[in-house]
Amino acid sequence: MTNIVVLVKQVPDTYSERKLAETDHTLDRESADAVLDEINERAVEEALKIKEAGEGEVTVLCVGPDRATDAIRKALSMGADKAIHVSDEALHGSDILATAKVIAAAIGKVEGVDLVIAGNESSDGGAGAVPALLAELLGMPQLTYAHHVSVEGSAIKVDRETADEGITHLEANLPAVVSVTEKINEPRYPSFKGIMAAKKKPVETLTVADLGLDAGEVGLDNAWSTVSEAAPKPPRTAGEKVEDDGDGGTKIAEYLVGQKLI
Amino acid sequence: MFEWSETEVLIRDSIRSFVDKEIRPHVDELESGALPPYDIIRKLFAAFGVDTMASESINALLAKRRKRAESGETSESTGDSGGSPFGGQESLALIAVSELAGVSLGIVASMGVSIGLTAQTILAKGTLAQQERWLPKLATFEHIGAWAITEPGSGSDAFGGMTTTVRRDGDEYILNGQKTFITNGPHADVIVVYAKLDTGDGTPQRDRPVLTFVLDKGMPGLTQGRAFKKMGMMSSPTGELFFSDIRLGKDRLLGEREPAASDGDGRDSARASFAVERVGVAALALGIINECHRLSVDYAKQRTLWGREIGQFQLIQLKLAKMEIARINVQNMVFSAIEKLRAGALPDLAEASAMKLYASETATEVAMEAVQLFGGNGYMSEYRVEQLARDAKSLMIYAGSNEIQVTHIAKGLLAG
Ligand SMILES: Cc1cc2nc3c(=O)[nH]c(=O)nc-3n(C[C@H](O)[C@H](O)[C@H](O)COP(=O)(O)OP(=O)(O)OC[C@H]3O[C@@H](n4cnc5c(N)ncnc54)[C@H](O)[C@@H]3O)c2cc1C
Ligand SMILES: Cc1cc2nc3c(=O)[nH]c(=O)nc-3n(C[C@H](O)[C@H](O)[C@H](O)COP(=O)(O)OP(=O)(O)OC[C@H]3O[C@@H](n4cnc5c(N)ncnc54)[C@H](O)[C@@H]3O)c2cc1C
Numbered sequence: 001m002t003n004i005v006v007l008v009k010q011v012p013d014t015y016s017e018r019k020l021a022e023t024d025h026t027l028d029r030e031s032a033d034a035v036l037d038e039i040n041e042r043a044v045e046e047a048l049k050i051k052e053a054g055e056g057e058v059t060v061l062c063v064g065p066d067r068a069t070d071a072i073r074k075a076l077s078m079g080a081d082k083a084i085h086v087s088d089e090a091l092h093g094s095d096i097l098a099t100a101k102v103i104a105a106a107i108g109k110v111e112g113v114d115l116v117i118a119g120n121e122s123s124d125g126g127a128g129a130v131p132a133l134l135a136e137l138l139g140m141p142q143l144t145y146a147h148h149v150s151v152e153g154s155a156i157k158v159d160r161e162t163a164d165e166g167i168t169h170l171e172a173n174l175p176a177v178v179s180v181t182e183k184i185n186e187p188r189y190p191s192f193k194g195i196m197a198a199k200k201k202p203v204e205t206l207t208v209a210d211l212g213l214d215a216g217e218v219g220l221d222n223a224w225s226t227v228s229e230a231a232p233k234p235p236r237t238a239g240e241k242v243e244d245d246g247d248g249g250t251k252i253a254e255y256l257v258g259q260k261l262i
Numbered sequence: 263m264f265e266w267s268e269t270e271v272l273i274r275d276s277i278r279s280f281v282d283k284e285i286r287p288h289v290d291e292l293e294s295g296a297l298p299p300y301d302i303i304r305k306l307f308a309a310f311g312v313d314t315m316a317s318e319s320i321n322a323l324l325a326k327r328r329k330r331a332e333s334g335e336t337s338e339s340t341g342d343s344g345g346s347p348f349g350g351q352e353s354l355a356l357i358a359v360s361e362l363a364g365v366s367l368g369i370v371a372s373m374g375v376s377i378g379l380t381a382q383t384i385l386a387k388g389t390l391a392q393q394e395r396w397l398p399k400l401a402t403f404e405h406i407g408a409w410a411i412t413e414p415g416s417g418s419d420a421f422g423g424m425t426t427t428v429r430r431d432g433d434e435y436i437l438n439g440q441k442t443f444i445t446n447g448p449h450a451d452v453i454v455v456y457a458k459l460d461t462g463d464g465t466p467q468r469d470r471p472v473l474t475f476v477l478d479k480g481m482p483g484l485t486q487g488r489a490f491k492k493m494g495m496m497s498s499p500t501g502e503l504f505f506s507d508i509r510l511g512k513d514r515l516l517g518e519r520e521p522a523a524s525d526g527d528g529r530d531s532a533r534a535s536f537a538v539e540r541v542g543v544a545a546l547a548l549g550i551i552n553e554c555h556r557l558s559v560d561y562a563k564q565r566t567l568w569g570r571e572i573g574q575f576q577l578i579q580l581k582l583a584k585m586e587i588a589r590i591n592v593q594n595m596v597f598s599a600i601e602k603l604r605a606g607a608l609p610d611l612a613e614a615s616a617m618k619l620y621a622s623e624t625a626t627e628v629a630m631e632a633v634q635l636f637g638g639n640g641y642m643s644e645y646r647v648e649q650l651a652r653d654a655k656s657l658m659i660y661a662g663s664n665e666i667q668v669t670h671i672a673k674g675l676l677a678g
Contacts, residue, residue: 077272189280191311192354195272 002056002151002174004047005107006080007118007130008040010064010071024220025227026093036071039119041078041187043180047117048079048188050151057081059110063091063102069203076198077190083203084109090208093220100133102218105211107138109204115156116177120145131179141172144179263353263597270357277361280309285365292366292497293649295489298449299369299497300406307403316401324397327390352603356545356596363546364553367653368497370546375445376400378542379535380407383454387474387516395513396452396476408450410441410503417443418666421529422468426457426505428475435515437475437483437508443660447501448489453477455505459520472529474516483508494652537611539661540618541599547621548592550654554632555585557647561636572635581631588624595621612674619667622657629654 013033020026047058060075062068063086072083086106094102107113116138121128135142143149147167148159156176160168161183190198208215216222242251256262266274284305291297307313362370381400384393399405416423426439437457441447455477458470477484487502512518562573562582572578595617599609609617629651633640640647658664 073272077276189309190272190276191309191315192273192351193311193315195269195276198272199269 002114004115005059006047008062009037010034010068011037020230036074043117044075045185045187076201077195085205088208090215094218095223095225098218104137114174118179120179135177141176143170146180147183295496313402320401360545360549363549368495371498376407379409389518405451408446408453410444410455412443427460428457435510437505441503448499451479537614540614544617544621547625550625551628554628558632592621615667615670625654
């Protein structure tokens with residue numbers, strides 16, 4: 001029986017326009033359609049596959065505002081068993097350190113966790129550091145950039161894939177923290193039955209105080225990092241034109257080498 | 263009900279993500295007729311667990327009937343249709359088909375005819391053995407079903423003018439004739455065919471009883487014609503069927519016995535499908551209206567002429583306002599039908615006909631106005647509204663042409 005916690009986050013739909021709030025440079029979550037981050041759908045899918053291959057229970061854990069219940073319900077519709085939703089005004093503007101602390105404390109509420117699965121990096125204000133911070137806080141090994149995961153008894157095997165290092169085979173004892181990449185799987189659609197069943201699955205809502213944390217440890221005012229300025233991405237420039245005087249191929253190759261692309 | 267529930271919205275969003283990923287990228291192939299819709303339908307069924315859900319419920323139903331039969335109940339034909347035609351999932355079914363109709367009405371037509379007409383007729387009129395033989399594979403869409411009434415010489419007057427005929431031959435029947443405009447005809451594995459019984463006693467053709475048979479693909483004497491080229495809905499193959507001395511055992515006669523004069527004949531079984539089908543058409547019309555509405559509002563906000571968004575022009579506002587009124591009206595009709603179904607009632611034929619007529623006409627108008635609002639772009643395939651206009655028009659013709667709906671509404675009004 002593998003007891004799995006999957007971290008899920010609600011993010012602004014990548015297809016809609018995303019904005020930062022004028023006043024505090026935090027992501028304006030009201031301005032765009034909110035969806036379950038696709039990378040988290042893959043994390044949920046992987047958890048469900050592990051559960052279906054043997055036995056297990058999948059708990060989804062979400063730190064986010066009230067409207068994040070939609071993302072939670074989607075994960076439950078896909079087949080997760082229950083959910084924990086940490087929602088608290090005090091959390092607004094929390095940086096990655098505070099977020100990791102909150103997640104670690106919430107995981108502490110689940111008994112006998114074997115495996116924590118997260119997305120590698122979220123598609124909104126993502127730093128890609130939460131899984132690593134979490135592993136440190138929980139005292140668990142971290143297996144990041146997973147594009148293949150298998151659980152064998154009390155061990156977990158992961159193929160880690162990065163652009164720089166290619167594929168590395170990792171192995172650790174459970175409990176462990178795994179973060180998955182875009183390539184790991186194709187998430188399922190929630191079945192009609194799943195959608196109807198999701199309504200009846202338990203969702204526990206917790207505040208910062210319920211987790212035994214001090215409001216002084218979280219939120220925008222207590223963040224270790226601040227955003228002092230934000231500017232939209234400059235429009236694309238025209239690029240570099242290469243005239244072909246018979247040596248076009250060589251020039252392109254030189255350019256690609258210069259960019260470390262080949 | 264005045265809006266979709268939270269669960270229905272989740273289902274709608276789920277269908278939308280399937281549509282965006284699995285259907286929209288193939289729309290050109292589908293709507294040119296190059297790609298039959300069946301693998302996409304099967305994928306849809308698998309993705310949402312409809313196949314398992316359908317086989318579970320059909321197996322449970324059949325097990326119940328088997329038990330009843332074994333415990334000595336004699337009734338051969340099971341008669342009852344197994345409850346609500348939507349199996350208690352009316353809002354779920356209607357929101358799903360409505361979403362699909364906004365992008366590919368043909369997919370819905372192919373799906374609806376196979377499940378809603380073919381399987382439903384076998385479920386309502388077949389014996390247990392016939393249900394066990396054909397339903398499990400139809401329910402999961404492993405098999406494609408077709409439902410054949412219309413003939414070249416009889417569409418609106420389907421039963422009166424029907425000339426496809428069976429003659430008794432010992433314990434068996436011999437079938438001859440032709441059907442046309444049959445959805446899924448070119449690909450169907452299982453075909454429900456309506457035919458007149460000729461006993462040779464001189465009863466005029468018009469008055470002969472109608473019997474219902476089930477045919478399988480590949481039977482000697484059965485020819486399934488190629489798909490016609492159509493104005494729209496090319497994603498749904500429509501074709502002719504030819505029957506030449508097809509030998510049919512009693513096991514293929516729905517109910518496995520000829521109905522006595524008192525229990526009505528194949529006409530009733532077909533008519534029972536009408537009200538359900540017409541409510542379904544309103545849901546399809548709603549899907550097309552919603553999609554045109556969405557695309558038009560977007561376009562009106564984005565297209566700029568004379569330094570202004572065209573949405574600022576009153577003539578464009580009039581079009582948008584009419585689309586909004588259409589959306590509200592048709593949605594309310596669908597909602598009220600759902601309420602009725604939930605209460606265990608079905609809208610009566612006159613009411614269902616009124617819904618069908620209004621919804622199909624309105625969807626066609628809305629879609630044509632969307633083409634107009636898009637200007638030259640509207641006439642180009644890339645912007646999709648021209649397809650919706652061609653698709654919508656079909657809703658005014660099948661499931662009973664709109665002129666026939668008028669006669670059914672009037673009959674309801676003038677009766678008694
Ligand atoms: C895409 C498509 C799919 C179809 N799929 C199927 C299928 O799966 N199975 C099947 O059996 N059939 C199917 N049909 C056939 C459909 O049911 C008929 O086309 C429809 O019933 C109309 O019949 P008809 O084409 O013979 O037209 P006709 O009956 O010839 O009608 C011609 C015109 O006369 C009008 N009219 C007829 N009678 C009257 C009257 N009494 N008063 C006033 N006006 C009248 C009609 O409304 C119409 O405008 C399909 C048709 C289409 C277009
Ligand atoms: C098949 C085809 C062939 C064509 N051939 C040619 C050709 O050979 N040469 C050529 O030059 N062009 C050609 N055209 C282009 C055609 O002339 C334009 O499509 C037409 O003038 C409409 O312009 P538009 O497409 O930009 O629509 P828009 O001008 O963008 O109009 C969009 C909508 O807004 C409405 N609208 C615009 N202004 C107002 C207003 N002030 N108040 C209220 N409503 C308004 C329009 O009526 C329309 O409904 C062709 C178009 C088609 C479809």
